[in-house]
Each structure stands twice: as C-alpha cells, then as structure tokens.
Amino acid sequence: MVTARAQITPMIFTIAADKIKAHIEPNMYGIFFEDINMAADGGVYAELVKNRSFEFNSPLAAWTERLKGGGKGSIEVVDRTAERPENAHIIKVNVNATTGYFGLSNEGFRGMGIKKDERYSFSVNARKPGTGPITMLIELHNAKGAVIGTGRLTPTATQWKKYAVKFTATATEDKASLYVWLKGTGAIDLDMISLFPEHTWKNRPAGLRADLVQKLADMKPGFLRFPGGCIVEGRDLANRYQWKKSIGDIDKRETIINRWNMEFKHRPTPDYYQTFGLGFMEYFMTAEDIGASPLPILNCGMACQFNTGQLVPVDQLDPYVQDALDLIEFANGGPDTKWGKLRTDLGHPKPFNLKMMGVGNEQWGEQYIERWKIFTKAIKDKYPYIKIISSVGPFAAGEEFTRLDKFFRAQHADILDEHYYQSPKWFFDNAKRYDNYDRNGPKIFAGEYAAQSVGGGSPENKNNWDCALSEAAFMTGLERNADVVHMASYAPLFAHVDAWQWRPDLIWFDNLRSYGSPSYYVQQLFSLNKGTDVVPLLQKGEMVSGKDGYYATASIDKGTNELIIKFVNSGATAQPVKFNIEGGKSYGKTATVITLRSADKAAENSLAAPTAISPVKSLINVDGKAVNVTVEPLTFKVIRLKAVGM
Template sequence: MMTRSLEFCPGCAIISISEQYETVGVNRRMRKFIALFVALMLPVAALAEVTTASTLTADANVTTVEMSDTLYGLFFEDINYGADGGLYAELLQNRSFEYEDILNPRVTDHYNGWGFNLAFGATGTATVQTENPLNENNPTYMRVNCTKGEYRFANLGYQATTFAGGIPVEEGKTYRCFVWMRNAGDFDGQVEIALTKRTGKSLAVPKRFTLTNEWQKYEVTFKAAHTEDAVLSFIMHGTGAVDFDMASLIPADAYGADWPNGGLRADLVQALKDLNPSFLRFPGGCVTEGSYYRENFYDWKDTVGPIEARKENFNTWGYMQSYGLGYYEYFMLSEAIGAEPLPVVHSGLLCQARDVKEAPLTIAETHEYAQDLLDLIEFANGDVTTEWGALRAEMGHPEPFNLKYLGIGNENWDQVYWDRFDILYKAVKTAHPEITIISSAGPVAEGDMPARAWRTIRSKYPDTIVDEHYYMDSAWFLNNVDRYDKYPRTTRVFVGEYACHEATQPNGRRPNNLYSALCEAAYMTGLERNSDVVVMASYAPLLAREGMQQWTPDLIWYNAREVLLTPNYHVQQMFASTAGDQVVASEMDSRNKLIYHVVTRTADRLYVKLVNVSAYADKMTVNLANVPDGMGAVTCLTGEKNDINTFQNKERIAPRTNEVTLENGALTIELPAYSATILTFKLK
C-alpha cells in the first residue's frame, strides 16, 4: 500500500511529496527506484488536481467579539466619471458650457461635448458669453447666431466621436429634456429641440419654441422610436442670435426621477443596493480636498439648491463636476439603499499628495470655515425652521436625514493637518457631541507617517474613528490577514479605502481578476475576526466608466448601456450579505496555509466563510457544535486564477448557490482551488 502526504510552501507554491511503501519484499534500492520513477512520470497537470484535507471546528455557542453593524459599506468618489457620465442620470456632457479640467495644465473648453454647424448649407457662429448670465453661479453661456439656413448644433453626450452620438436611447423609453434659452434681441423664428441621430435624422417627435428676451426654461418630453446612439439637437429656424444655457436630458425611469433635480442611473443604484451597504462615504477622496487651488475645495453649499444655480467646479481627476449629484442627492441615495450617510469634508488643506499651488486655510480662516461644518449638520438634521433645514425641506425632504458621522480630512497628515483638525473637531463636538468624527491616519498602511498619526489620535482624539487607506499587492494582503489582531481593543478603525493591486497589464490596467478578489476575501476574514476594532470598511474606487477611467482596479464597471460586476464586487456582496453579529470561536487543522476562514453568527443564522487562495482543491470537513442538523446553503465563487469578467462574458466569475446537509453536526465539502465559499445554517 502507498500513502501520500502533502506539505505546502505558500510562498513558492511547491508541494513536497512524501511516499511510504508498505509492500512486503520491496528493498531500499527498489523503493528509491519507484520514488524516482514516480517523480519523473507524475505529470505537472496532476499536481494541480491534488486535493488536500482540512478540518474546521466551531461551537455556535462560543463567541469572541461583538461585530460592528456598520462593517461593510460603500465609498463613492467622482473618479472614472463616476458621477457625471455614471451614477448621475444626466445624459448630456458639459450641459452648461462651464467645462474645465485641471490635470496640468489647467484647460478651459466651453465647447467640450458639443458639435456646431452640423446642418449642410447653414452658416452661423457660436461664441461664449458671460454678460447678463443665467445666474452668478453659472456665468458662461453660448450665443448662437444663425446667418443662413437652419443652423443646427448638438450635445453629443459621453464617449462621442466625430461621427457618432454618445447618448444611449432605447425604443419606447421616455426622456425628459429642458434647456434655458433667451432671444438675444434680433432672432426672428423658432428654435426646435430634437432627439436625433448624428446625421440629423429624427428619433422622436421634436418640439419648437418661440422665445422671449428673458431667460426662460423650456421643456420637452421625447419617446424614442428606435434604439440608437443619439444626439440632442437644437435647430434654429430663422436668423439672428439666441442664448443657450443649462440643458438636460434624463431618462424618465431614472431612480429618483421625482427628485427636484432629476435622478440617478437605475441599474447602478440597484448594483449598489445589492451590496447591502451599512454606510455610504462621500463625496471623496481626493475630490473632497481639491487640487492645486483653493477654489477647488469641495464646497457642499455649491451642490445644493436648484440645479441651474449650483456652482460647477473642475474635478481633481481631470474633468468637470456638474454637481447634479450633490449633497442632497447623496443623502437621498443613502436613504434609498439603507446606508448611513458619511460625508467627508476637507480640513482646510488641498490634497497633500499633489503639487499644491496655494497655501492651506490659515488658522483664522479655519475657525471661520468651521461654520460650514455646522451648517452641513443643520442641513442634514436641522428643524425646518432653521436656515439649512428649511432648504432641505424645500428640496423635498422635510424629515431630517439623521446624520451620525462626519469625516474631517482625507489622507491628510502631520501637524499642518492636526492644527486645523483640532479647530474643526472642537467646533463640531461642542455644538453636536452626538456626531462621531472620523480622523485621518494618512495615505499609507505602514511606516512613520501612520505611526505619528496614531500617537496624536490616541493622546488627543481617542473618541474618533481612524480612517486608514491602503492599496497593496496580493502578498501584502495575505501576509497581513492578522493586521488588526495586534491593535488595542479600545481603538476604532475605518478601512476607508483598500483594494488588492495586481501587476499592471499590457492594456495599462491593474486587473479585477479572481485572484485579487480572493486576496481581498482572505483579508476580509481578518476584518471580521477583528470587527470590534475595525468598525467600517469600504473598497475603492467604487465605479468606473469603460474607456474613461483614471484608476484601476474598480469595483463596478459600466458603459452607456450595461453594468459589469467584477469578481471583487461578488466578494463584497457575499461577505456583506452574510455579516454576523458575533464572531464564533473556531479552529482549523490544515497543511494548506493558503486557506483562510472566519465563523460568525446572528440570532438565527451561522455563517462559515472559507477562502482558498491556493491552486489546490481541499476536502474540508466542518464540525459544528450547537447547530441543528438539516439543510444549509453553500455559495461558492471560483474559476481560474486570472479570470476576469467582461462585457462579452459578464458571468465568467459569479457566485453559485447549492444546498448542503449537516448531519450529526458535520459535513464534508470540496473547496475548489481559487475559491471563496460561504456556508449558511439556521440556528433556529
């Protein structure tokens, strides 16, 4: 008889095969010969089929720590066209001619997203104007002067090319449009608003308007006759000049279409809701801090009120923020998906990781700025008789949003941060001791920078939740699963931004492959085991528009029409939907050191999470005390190590759920190579 035992070297993925022969009469030379023969003849492919054997033991009645009920949440930042061109349902790009970007050098392009003089035989001009604008927050508009024919210009939407429109419309669907227009004084005729192909062929019934000499809002509803990539056309039937500003085109079935300022892209909202988030951190990130110039500070007051009066700003990531998705909409989204709102405000510092061209707020200015934070809390929670509570009610939400958390600063560090943080922290805690403040430990996982931050926090601000950020490789995540085992149990951590970054591929992207997702899953078992310390965690970035991204990897990808869920998304969804209330004590006996686990429970459910990051399947025996026998569920995410989901194959990596049976408190299952598996059993 021959028996084989396996020893794993996790760092090099080498198997040591030890064989014992108990055949009578086989001498030492023969044993050496047979061992050599087996070693030479055993195919490499057979190694990948080797199955290890492990045992996990847990008692549902023996628990270790209470789990945070806000452990899994979302972090939204307007990066990768995550807001405009993404979550915000607006289909027009640069809808009010304010476009500017700041990637270096600073560029203003008021014509971005628009095409002019599109009608054959027509002549005219389009010029940027600022005299007598729609309002002081929206100072730029377009004056179009038609001198011959039927002058036509159009908004091309996102991802538009010279030859095609970028506005996705679907047959039978309804779209709501408006635009502010004014007769500049000498226009004799009508302006037609039409949903068309790039060539001008109509896709819906158009509408014509006769204009006054004052700014006025003109509205039209389109029902698309065909599924096409469209443009929104403006056709001048007559000669003379017309002023145009603040156009909009939003699907009538957008999520929150009844909100005063449009709504959100419904399929993306559903993808967020399906993650079962407990909180929503917004609006950044580096976007909160702004880049280079003080005018780029994210000012929440610029993002509320009537849409045409919101003051747009250039985006840290190199495009424009319309603020159609503003603080009111963030609060509404949080409410819609069942998440606690967690706004992050700048600390008076521009992004410290960038080439700052202007000084931070002075100490005196920071004292003045503190009122903005108090006003924000009033906007969220104040009575309708207060100034900012009244604005919230006017926008459609008289009930308070019940804000509990406020982040001060993002990835800030050193004394220049703490001097300003102290002022803002004290202002908020004096007026609103019920608000929990989130402080920053800086942008890196290890080293002197976060160590200095922690010393300051423990000595002066121990009641804050500390925001840690890290984007690291797979080895780091696997080597640091026990990171929070070592933290003092009195501290509270918010892992506000994290993701496993694999090597950049030839296409210039770090991939959202299965292996990166599994390394995150392994790490998340450590977050759960230590969720008395880690009270919040969120993957970053959340969203990316295909072909318009500035950062990879990202949790959810999308194009004009479709949403793509990554393996990383599925891991987040699997873990968040099976988060327990308590961690259950457990032990694992396994020679495969690349299997990670955690066991948790609620009042009526037990969850066993098993993550196999190795190339070898495992025969796992699970022994559970004080868990009733009967049917349970097993959900598994598995595939090849480097598999990714694509728009052509969205379900290549997706979780599958089957039934399992617990008998006499035990069951045996196979953990596939490269897999995340969750067992669920009823406790009552």
Template sequence: MQRPLFTFIIALYSTATFAQQQKAISPDLFGIFFEDISYAADGGLYAELIQNRSFEYTGSDHRGWNPMTAWEYTPRGYAYGKLSVETKSPLNENNTHYIILDIQDAGQEGLGITNYGFNGIPVKAGEQYDLSLFAAKLAGNTMPVTVSLRNRKGDIYGETTFDVTNKNWQQYAAGITVNKTDDSACLVIIAKGIGQLAVDQVSLFPKKTFKGRVNGMRADLGQAIADLHPRFMRFPGGCLVHGDGIANIYNWKNTIGPLEARVDQRNIWNYHQSVGLGYFEYFQFCEDIGAKPVPILAAAVSCQNSGGTWAIGGTGQKGIPMQDMQAYIQDVLDLVEYANGPATSAWGAKRAAAGHPEPFHLQYLGIGNEDKMTPGFEERFTMIYHAVKAKYPEISVIGTAGPFSEGEDYDKGWEIVNKLKVPVVDEHYYNDPEWFLKNNARYDKYDRKKAKVYIGEYASKGNKFINAISEAAYMTSLERNGDVVHMASYAPLLAKKGNTNWNPDLIYFDNTGVYPTLNYYVQQLFAANTGDVYISDVLTFDRQKDSTLAASVVKDSKTGDVIVKLINAGATDAKVKINLKALGALLPKAQVTVLKEDRGVPVTVETDFTKGNITLDGLSMQVIRLHKK
C-alpha cells in the same frame, strides 16, 4: 498525481461553550466608497446624458477642452449665421458661460447646435427622455425651436418643439419618446427664425432613473451598487475632497440648490464636475440603497500632492488661512444641520426645499483624507474636531491616518487621533495579494481601548481571481476583528471603460453596460452574509502557518442563521470537516454559495448538510448559510 490536501479541524464545543465564544461585530462593517474618479459621476452614476451642459468646460479641466467641448455648431439646409460663447448676461453668476445663435438666414431647416453626450447618447426604443433647457430671445420675433434625438446621419428618433418669446431667461421642458434603439445618438437643437437666441443649461435624463428620482442616478448602475447591500456609503472622495490647491477644495454648499445655480469646477482627476450629483443627491441615494451616509470633508488643507507631486512628503499641501478658519468650521457645522436639522432651521429648510423635510440621520462625518501629517494639518483638524464635538456630540468624527498601512504619516495620524480621543480613524492601503494574505492577523493585536478603525480604501491591485480571493481571505479577519474594525470599503467603486484614472476598480461600465468584477462578488457575498456576532475558536487549522487558508463563522441574531465563510487562496484543495453539533440546533438543509474563477459569478444551491464534510476547491470561496431550527 494526487494533489495534497489541507485539513480543517473543526473543534468540538458544547452549545453552552458556543455561547461563551461570541464577540460582537460592528453593524456597519461592510460599505462602499464613492469618489468621482474615472467618470464615476458625470457620464456615470449621475444619469445626465448631456456632456458640458452649461458650456463651462475649460482647458484647466482637461487639455484641449473649451466651452464648446462635446458640442458642434449645426447649420442645416443652407442656414447662415454664427455662434458665440458669451458671459455678459449669464443665467446665473455661478456659471457664466452660455451660447448665442445669431441666425441671419434660417434656410430650409434652421441653425443650431448638437451635443454628442459622453461619447454618444444611448437611447432605447419606446423610452421617454426628459429635456430641459434655458433660452432667451435676444433679437428678432418669436423664435421657433425644435429639439430632437437623432442618429449621426440625421435620422430623427423623437422630437419636441416650442416657441421662445421671452427676452429674459426662461426654462423649457418636455418629454421626448424615441422610436429606435441607438447607443450613439445625439441631441440637436435647431432654431428656425431670424434673430438671436441664447441657450444655457441643456439637460437630458432618461425617465427611468434609479427609484424614479428626478435628477437621479442611472438605473442599472444604481441597482448594481444597491445589490452590494452596503451598510454605509462614503462620498464624495477620496482625494477629490481636499482638491488640488485651496481654490479646488470641494465645497458642499456649491453642490446643493437649483442645478443652474450650482458651481461647476475642475475635477482633481483632470476632467469636470457639473456637481449635478451633489450633497442632496448623495444623501438621497444613500437612503434609497439603505446605506448610512458618510460624507468626507477636507481638514482645511489641500492635497500634499497638489501641482502634480505624487510622492511622500510632497510640498503641495496648503492650509486655509487662519483668519478664514471660523468660516470654514461653520461650513462643516452647517452640513450637520443640513443633514439632521429640523425643517425650521436655516440649513434644514434648504434640505426641505429640495424635497426632503425629514432628516437624513447623519451619524458619521469624516474630516481629512490621506493627508500629510504636518503641524498645519494637525492644528486645523483639531479646531474642526473640537467644534463638531462641542455642538454635535452625537456625531462620530472619523480622523485619518494617511495614505499607507504604515510609515511616518500613519504613526503621526494615530498619535493625533489618540491624543484627541477621536472615535474612528481612517486607514488606507493598496497592496499586492500576498500582503493581504500575510497580514490576516493585522487587527488581532490592535488596542481595543483606542479608536475604532475605518478601512476607507483598500484593494489588492488587480481584478484577477487571486486578487478577489486574497481580499476575501483578508475580510474574514475584518469579521474576526469586527469589534475594532468598525467599517471597511473597497476602493474605487466605479470606473468608466476608456476613462479610467485608477486601477483596479470594483465595477466597470460603459454607456449601456455594467461589468462587475470578481472583487465585486466577494464584497457582495460578505455584505449579504454578514452577522452581528463572531464565533471565535470554532475553526482551527492543522497548518497554522498556511496563509492561503482563511475562515470565519458569524451568527445573525435576528434570524438565528449561522454563516460559515471558507476561503482557499491556494492552488490545491482542502478538506473541511464541520461538526454541526458545535453550532447548535440547525436545519439539515443549508444554502451553499461557491465562487470560483471558471464560473465568474457566485452559484448558490441548497444541499443536505447533516454530515458537514466538504472539499474546499483550490482558489475558491464558499459561503454556507445554516438555518436555525
């Protein structure tokens, strides 16, 4: 039986009329949202291969964890002694735990510890890995130490040796080149003398990080993110920023400076943050992928769901005491100076000392995240907002409208930002695909004179094709309303297989592989084919109420290209007729990219597009890029 066809009727316009129908699109429309959830940072994007590198894990991070989690006491060849976790004379007061090996008999091979990484340390034959650790000889003579990468049977892939002679903490560093590929290697530290050896801050990085950065990002994950072509990157959260209680609020100052001096803390998602991926690394990564940095800070309140209460009106929100607010506000102002201040300023000097004397050109600063709109929140947000605008009027502060697309907090959030004239407000929502299809006109009716919208978190609750295609349909409305929807970012960005706190996610990964979703390719296609001008009233439908069909036409003024995006979230084909005369003088050849479920990835071909008559398959997306003559 022949399937019914839906017909797109493309209105005919003269070139002059075409020019009159243009509407500006935000240059920062499509970006990414990074939160350290589902092991997105440690064990994920952050390329550190050692888990619990400074022995700071505790049972409050995760049930059953302790300072020796991911480590194993390793006596070899009849060696005899004992291991203890100490805090008496730490490497740094911010991270007090370290281990002492008390070696009474070194035996034939010595005594030490083994780290198994994040469920295995992946290594590749011929690659170099950069080792670093701090050690001190507390008793005995010179302590020979061997550090090796091995398989679980003990076969050595590569090693380095050094002597520890100093009774005070000293850093030791070396490169280890391995001769075998193994997804589940381990790092073994063996002392071969008699006496006491203290060890802390053990680190192992692949030499090949993203952009070759020291203390950098995992190369394949970094590239997958860069390939999204994000205009901005929001970090470090999410719920992470306002934490689980006042003591757990994310403090950006704890995440900069020497790694051994940073303050580890419990992750609200029930694991641990080494904060090796800290604010300097976030800013630098944004620069490396060409994305504007969008840091989000707590509005001086903790999450309303603190203590495990996950419900509207949760009672866990706590505010920083008013007597401490000026200090907190100063922390916020110091962040702007850290990002943008000259190298001669107090906080700009710290950025310069980390290796970046030039400013990071911070433009946006988010205050608050999905907060319950209590009087305590409003009072503290207002104080912070006024302070930032008074000292740094060039910074665009982003407010918040709570965790949902409607409701009491949403209404109150908008009331607050409108009263204060906050320039941008952050909306979040996770809904079914049908919601995205039926709410394509959501922003058509927004007041253009009020705050711009940043859709900081959104997703359609799944990674099936219907989820991806419904998000694509919705994204055409974001382009159509690019004058009021200033920014948008799918969330969450990353999730490690076997360690997910939230589903769906945009990119899944394990220790050796990266697995983009269909949703990922939708985000990539929109960001790679964005424009600065939306052409309204060019596309019309003969079935106005069919929510499964959506389209947008945008123009890139720099290249002159016209980009047509066509979405069919329905099961049946649609006939599309495009009158190319309405789009001005264009070359006959066009690039057409098609995304369909059975292909899994977008496929691009160059084709003759002089007629403009095409069939849009059911459950498909097409991006047609037409080049200016």
C-alpha cells in the same frame, strides 16, 4: 492496473457557535464614492449632455456648429460673470434659416447611451428678446447619423424661461449624439441644454442612472462615504469640494474642473468637469434609498498634499469649521433651524440621521493635527454624538502612519481611517493585521482598499480573480476582528470603460451597460452575509488565517437565527473540510452554500461576460452538528445554516 486515487483527509475546524467573540457593526460593509473615472458626470448622474451650461474652460467644448438645408447662423459666447458668477456663460445664437436649419450638436460623454422605446426629457433655458418666431427641432442621431428620436418646441419669452419636451427613441445606440436645430430669423439666448432618460433611479426627474444605483442597492451597504477621496481636497483649495455649492437649483451649482482632469499622464481627461448635479442632497437621498448610513468627508483647510498642499492659515479656518457644523444642521436640524429649513424646503423634512463625519481625507503631518484639533473641538462641543473619522495618511505603514496612529490613540479618537492599495500577496499576508490591535483603542475604518495586480495606480492593473480572492481572505480578518474594525469599503467604486483614470474598480460601465468585477461580488457576499456577532472558528485551537492557504471566519445572525461560515481556499488543490459545531443549538438537515470561484487567477468579468465570475448557490446535507464540504481551489465559499428547535 488502475490504482484508486488516494482520499484527501478532511481538514477539521471547530466552531463555538455559543461563544460570542465580537459584535459586528450593522453598517460594517459599505461603499466609497468618488467622482473619478467619470463616476458622476457621464456616469451615475444620468445627464446625457456634456458641458450643458457652457462652463468648461473652452465654453463650446463638446459642441459643434451644424448646418442643414441652406440654413445659416453664428454662435457667440456671452460672459455674464457680474450677473451670475456661478453660471457665467450663455450662448447667443444668431439664426438666418427661413428654409433650412442652423444649430449645434453635442457629443455627450463618449457618446450618449440611448435605449429604444425609452422616453427622453429635453430641456433648455432660453430667452428671445427680438421679434419673429424661432422653432427648435431636437434630434437624436445614432453613430451613423440616422435620426432615432425627435422633439419640437418654440421659445417665446423675452425673459429667461425653462422649456421642455419629451419624445421616445426609436432605436438603441451607445454612441448617439444630440442635435439642436433652429429655424427662423433673429437671435436667441440659450443655457442649460439638458437631456435625461425618463426612467432614472426611482424615476426622479433629472436623477441618477438606475442600473448603477441598483448595483449599489444590491450590495445592501451599511454606509455611503461621499464625495471622496481626493475630490474633497482638490488640487488646490479653489478646486476643493464645497458642499453648499452642490445643493439647490441645478443652474446655480458652479461647474469646476474635476481634480482628476490631468492627474495621470497615462490617462489625461481634459474634458472631465464637475457640474455637481450629483450633490450633497442627492448623496444623502441615495444613502437613504439604499439603506446606508451617510458618511460625508469634509475639507479641513488642506489641499491635496500630493499636489499643491495649499493650507488655510489656522486663524482663517472658521469658515471651514462652520461648513462642518452647518452640514450637521442641514442633515439633522429641524425646520426651525436655518439649514434644516433648507433641507425641508428642498423636499425632505425628515432628518437624514447623520451620525459620523470625516475631517479631511488622506491628510498627514503636524499641520493636519493642528487643524484636526480645531475641527474636533468645535464639532464635539456642539454635536457630541457625532463620530469623527480621522485620517492616518495615505499609507498603511511608515513614519507618518505611526505618528498619527500614536497621536490619535492618545487623544482617544473615535475612528481611524486606514487605506491600503497593495499587491494580492500583501492582502493574503495581512489577514492577521488587526489580531493584535488594542481592543480598547480607537476603532478602525478600512476606508479605501483594493488589491493591485501590478502596482498602485498602474494603468495595467486588472480586476482579476487573484485580486478579489486576496481581498476575500483579508476581509475574513476584518470580520474576525469586528470589535476593532467597525467599517470597511473598497475603492474606487465606478469606472467608465472609455474614460477611466484609475484601476482596478468595483463596477464598470459604458453608456448602456454595467457589470460588477469579481471584487464586487466579494464585497456583496460579505455585506449580505455578515451576521450580527463573530464566533470562534479554530483549527487545532488556532485562528484560520493563512496556514495552508486557508482563511475563515464564522458569525451568527441573531435576526435570522443562522450560523454563517466564510471560507477561502487560496491553494491549487481541492480540500475537503469538516466544520464541527459546538454549542446548544441544533441545525436543519441542509445548508445553503454560495460559491465564488475561478480556476484562472487572471480571469475577469467584462461587458461581454458580466457574470463570468459570480456567486452560485447550492444546497448540501448537514450531519447533525457537522458540516462536510469540499472547497475547490481558488475559491471563496459562504455557508449558511438555520438553527432549529432550541
């Protein structure tokens, strides 16, 4: 005998679509950029040559001398610190190659990603003080040594001059290398040896890697936080991020060691430096490109407290405060101001409309409070409209968190920056975190968060579906409390598959390809479907935040006249649900459903399967003001209904 399977009773939810609970900030969901995991040099900054200006601690790091066809020569590193302290080294190449070639090769950032039929722009700063011609032959080699692109140029000037040549690659290779051959006799000085693809983001010369920026644009982020992160602080103050050194002529931007260079014993990266080719001008322009509000974070006179904890004495803090004031003028000032004129001279007369700024990154303690007061007074006195992002430390609870939270609330601070790198269970359990926060107190910026499958910073962490689903559950709580939580961003953003230090990460890439993790699609779906105002979604009069493994929030979008439902089923059983919509509007006969799911909690995306877990769209019928849908196990769904008539 065959017994009919028992029907599961639908779970009933009620949505009061005409009762506004909270306004959702237009820039609520954004992105957090930090130069970790080779996110900038070797990543989104499209330069293919590593140590292009010979400024690593070992000036010839990434470079190898080469001989071909009987050529001879030698390379000298010349120190010109007195003349150019920000670009202290050049190389003098002595060439004795009338028949063959002498030269050097560059390994790139774990190789160079070269695409067939792409045009590449090679450039070099050179001077040739002696007589006799020296010709340069530029070659791209694949991993087996075959030539896949060539160009030629002949430097002649006795003073420094930039020379450039473009050529087309004949094959695709993810581990290519660059060879610079010299033919002739005599000596030549070289600096800033560079190679870029012609097709960068918006085809800007010496710009950003288009596929990576496109992934950011596809999220439609509300803000871009930059440049970090602990990069802001530095291991010591000499290693901190100084924005004024990151703008202007590329060869005048001082290269320094990246603070993640030797931070983790499990992933030492001694070849990790910052050239600042991706600097504050590029950050501001990228934010503008992708429609995001700029959110710079500045050093407040404190190095990373997990490292040296070095401090600037309070009576010597003025230059740090002035940097903050000058940055606001650089972003917003007119051409009649010093720093606004510089922005105009750099090709951007229109202000960047900066509205917020972070004072310090993950700082804590009385020393931070003392410095915060000085910064805040100076900024507010001159620019009262600037919202200040204030740190409540690196942890989401504990003595330091409580002390800072209490202090900033008493000071009526603008926005508090909370960070959490916790287990998936923590994220599921803390979807109610902001339900009871003071509605009249400072607003919250969930500035850094990511579920850790093993533990905070563990090299064994995975970007799996369990983590992403827990983040989706947690984010329903952020959105439901949008009157308190004004901004949120996952961290870190980028990771090179061959050169990472920290995981999990939102977007992974190699030298040619990239993919979004399951967490990327969670972030994208919240950003693309946030709506304008939260409305109540209840089950038996209670918020849906973990009971029976369900998490939900609802919003309306006044711009598109839609109702948006987000629903997470973290359980192992499919659940039919019914949403009864209360309110004056009527809805169309169909609704769009976007489903993100996997039956396997451990499932991940990869370069080989970049969209294994990715959104799938479908349509369902709507019965009047009732929406019936079955939510599969381990699933995040977004449902959009278009209002009609009234």
